[in-house]
Amino acid sequence: MVRVSISHRPTPLASALALLLCGVSTAILAPTLDQRLAIVTALAGVGLIAVRGRDLEAPIPQGRLWTGLGAALVLGSMLWGETLADPRQRIELVPGLVGMALVGLGVRPLRQRFARRFVSAGLAAMVVGVALVGVFEAASPLRLLAATAAAIGAWDVAEHGISLGEQLRTDAGTRPVELLHTGATSAYGAVTVVVALVVYEHGATGLPLSALVLLLAAAVTLMALLYR
Amino acid sequence: MTVRTTGRWRGIVAVALFFVAVGVLTDRPATLLVGVVGAGLAVYPRLSRPPTVALELERRLGERRPASGEPVTVTTRVTNTGDRTLADCRVIDGVPAMLSVATGSPRHAAVLGPGETTEFSYDVETEPGRHQFDPATVIARDVTGAHEVETTVAAGTEIQCADAVPELPVREQPDGHAGRLVTDDGGSGIEFHSVREYRPGDPIGRIDSKRWARTGELTTVEFREERPTSVLLLVDARPPAYRAEADGRPNAVAHCLAGVEQLVSALSDTRDSVGLAAFGRELCFRAPGVGTDHETELWQLLATHPAFDATPPSRVRTGGGTSGDGSDADLDRQATLLRKHLGNDTQIVVLSPLADERIVEAIRTLAAAGHATTVISPDVTSEGSLGQRLARRERSMRLRALRGADVPVVDWDPETPLGTVLLSEQRRRWSA
Numbered sequence: 001m002v003r004v005s006i007s008h009r010p011t012p013l014a015s016a017l018a019l020l021l022c023g024v025s026t027a028i029l030a031p032t033l034d035q036r037l038a039i040v041t042a043l044a045g046v047g048l049i050a051v052r053g054r055d056l057e058a059p060i061p062q063g064r065l066w067t068g069l070g071a072a073l074v075l076g077s078m079l080w081g082e083t084l085a086d087p088r089q090r091i092e093l094v095p096g097l098v099g100m101a102l103v104g105l106g107v108r109p110l111r112q113r114f115a116r117r118f119v120s121a122g123l124a125a126m127v128v129g130v131a132l133v134g135v136f137e138a139a140s141p142l143r144l145l146a147a148t149a150a151a152i153g154a155w156d157v158a159e160h161g162i163s164l165g166e167q168l169r170t171d172a173g174t175r176p177v178e179l180l181h182t183g184a185t186s187a188y189g190a191v192t193v194v195v196a197l198v199v200y201e202h203g204a205t206g207l208p209l210s211a212l213v214l215l216l217a218a219a220v221t222l223m224a225l226l227y228r
Numbered sequence: 229m230t231v232r233t234t235g236r237w238r239g240i241v242a243v244a245l246f247f248v249a250v251g252v253l254t255d256r257p258a259t260l261l262v263g264v265v266g267a268g269l270a271v272y273p274r275l276s277r278p279p280t281v282a283l284e285l286e287r288r289l290g291e292r293r294p295a296s297g298e299p300v301t302v303t304t305r306v307t308n309t310g311d312r313t314l315a316d317c318r319v320i321d322g323v324p325a326m327l328s329v330a331t332g333s334p335r336h337a338a339v340l341g342p343g344e345t346t347e348f349s350y351d352v353e354t355e356p357g358r359h360q361f362d363p364a365t366v367i368a369r370d371v372t373g374a375h376e377v378e379t380t381v382a383a384g385t386e387i388q389c390a391d392a393v394p395e396l397p398v399r400e401q402p403d404g405h406a407g408r409l410v411t412d413d414g415g416s417g418i419e420f421h422s423v424r425e426y427r428p429g430d431p432i433g434r435i436d437s438k439r440w441a442r443t444g445e446l447t448t449v450e451f452r453e454e455r456p457t458s459v460l461l462l463v464d465a466r467p468p469a470y471r472a473e474a475d476g477r478p479n480a481v482a483h484c485l486a487g488v489e490q491l492v493s494a495l496s497d498t499r500d501s502v503g504l505a506a507f508g509r510e511l512c513f514r515a516p517g518v519g520t521d522h523e524t525e526l527w528q529l530l531a532t533h534p535a536f537d538a539t540p541p542s543r544v545r546t547g548g549g550t551s552g553d554g555s556d557a558d559l560d561r562q563a564t565l566l567r568k569h570l571g572n573d574t575q576i577v578v579l580s581p582l583a584d585e586r587i588v589e590a591i592r593t594l595a596a597a598g599h600a601t602t603v604i605s606p607d608v609t610s611e612g613s614l615g616q617r618l619a620r621r622e623r624s625m626r627l628r629a630l631r632g633a634d635v636p637v638v639d640w641d642p643e644t645p646l647g648t649v650l651l652s653e654q655r656r657r658w659s660a
Contacts, residue, residue, distance in 0.1 A: 192268030
């Protein structure tokens, strides 16, 4: 009787799309060519770790070789990012790379039980990166909005892949569902970005402080109600 | 059908609040604006409702009556009969507990528009016996993934593989009516027993005519009486019995249920009364009886009663273990109820993996109460780790303890068909 080990791991397509969206989010924040090269390298490294880590039956030196190479690529990109001369470029790049690495660990997964936590931590890192760029660089709203939407999209797709893997295991055919889910979330994210930009363009900056505070209070109340 | 919210979008509100806070504290309107995107995505799950699931399932088998060991291809087609698209429809087919999937996967996800059909197929390895497919579980989510509907879709499909139990050997016991059990008492029957003096009133057909012709003496021939037996098949389906040899193999209760089905088939062909009982989630008891109505009732019990479920109860699946006290009290209560309802002259055949001491005690109590008890025990132990070897030793000690108490135990390796094992036991030991 053939003993087949069936994997509960997150489905491969969703994981790949999530990592790609992480790369896109970081690339939106980091415009220079050097940074983007670093992002691609890190993406390749995380991809190696995530793919090779699924190969449970590989003999020890060979299997660990690819994971080691991937880890080296990721860490190398992060260290290179830390040594960049311009501090602004540093804050654009490094949190995004950290977030990508965390999402990759969640998607591999490093530990099945903590998969969702790793992915959420990755989202937190990317969100912190966007906030830092927004604060220290006074960046244009489009960059910030698009990067945030891509980061949240990455988190959503990764979590979807994790839940599919848990319920259906990786040997089931799940491609259309993953593609539809990714497309729907991306489209909706794009719509919110456009709406926010339209609101911004039409004079939200000229509002007096009291109006802004009231708006803020309304927004906080709404969000508190939504938290259920 | 259960409708749930998955709560997966809950963290995004925190992201939005974070951006709003940062934007306010550092006076950056652009960052504040990002909070709007966060809020927009937090509202996303509220924009959709739980999907309405209206599905039809159809299964096609490559071969309805395969030879044992041959893989059968199962093709399952799921059709959306509702008028709304199901964006994330996950189907888990109900493969019978005793069959293992050889290739392919019985799980599938698809996007189903109204009227659309999706199809997937996989191969199962067959085992002897009759296997019913369970209803397929369907988990449907809306496109945001925030609402989930779990339901089941049934399509009565069955694979029947040549039954392998030709005859169940029964033990000696005292009883009244003519049947299959050839006893050692003299009376009417077929096999010669003894000769005795003629008494007025003896049937003329039983006078030994040869002796009368030779010596003029009237004698009556006694034959070995044939009596029917009353057999109760008792399945041990308590939480400790849900053990399997390895992950993915059928558990011991599934083996016992497969064995019970073969035994019910075999016994229904004879004039013996067959009854069914189970210790487990609930006590199941159907007193022994004969006839086609009774047989139908037994098959229905096997198919529908919660005690005869081959999937372990959830506390076994999630907890990974069983609580001691609760199940002990249950077993005592169920065993007492069973003894109260059993007649004095019923044989009991217990199917149990003998995974713990409580069932051994219960069996010995039943045997001591005067019921001829036999145990058929599937061996789901293995020799892998230290714990597994310990479990195997403990089980063989329990077997020895039962045999020492005069309860015959059939140690059944699930790889061999039950019929072969019982026939070899019969040849070896039970020449009643």
